[in-house]
Amino acid sequence: MSIKNTHHPVQHLRKIPEKQIQIAIEQYLGILEKRKLLVYIKNNSGGLKTENGSFIRFGKAGSPDFLLFLTGGQTIHLEIKTPKGRLSESQKRYQDKVKALGHQYMVVCNVNDLNKLLHN
Numbered sequence: 314m315s316i317k318n319t320h321h322p323v324q325h326l327r328k329i330p331e332k333q334i335q336i337a338i339e340q341y342l343g344i345l346e347k348r349k350l351l352v353y354i355k356n357n358s359g360g361l362k363t364e365n366g367s368f369i370r371f372g373k374a375g376s377p378d379f380l381l382f383l384t385g386g387q388t389i390h391l392e393i394k395t396p397k398g399r400l401s402e403s404q405k406r407y408q409d410k411v412k413a414l415g416h417q418y419m420v421v422c423n424v425n426d427l428n429k430l431l432h433n
Contacts, residue, residue: 328395334423335378335393341424342379345431354380375403377418383431390418391427398422 342353356379358372381389390411392404400408400420408418421427 331395337424338393338427352382356380375407388416392420394420394422396422
C-alpha cells in the first residue's frame with residue numbers, strides 16, 4: 314500500500330507590489346544613512362488631481378525613485394521595479410541622459426540586489 318503525499322513542497326510566492334519593495338529599500342537606506350555610509354533622497358514624482366478637476370504634476374518625468382550619494386562623490390540614480398517591471402520610455406530617456414554625464418543609473422528589485430550593488 315502506498316501513501317500519497319498531499320502536501321506540496323513548493324509554495325507559490327505571492328507577488329510583492331513595487332510600493333512594498335520601495336518601503337523595504339527605504340528602510341535599508343535609512344540604516345545605511347544612520348551609519349554614515351551614504352545620504353539618500355526619496356525622489357517623489359507624479360501628479361495630483363485637484364478638487365476642480367485639474368491635474369498638478371510634480372517631480373520630473375522619468376526621474377528615479379531614489380538618489381544615493383556615497384563617499385568619493387559617487388552618485389547613484391536608483392530605480393525600484395518588481396522582478397517583471399520594466400522602465401517606461403521617460404525613465405529610459407532619463408537613464409540615457411544621466412549615463413551620458415557619467416552618473417550611475419541602477420535598477421533593483423529587492424534589498425538583496427541593492428546590498429550587492431553597494432558592496433561591489
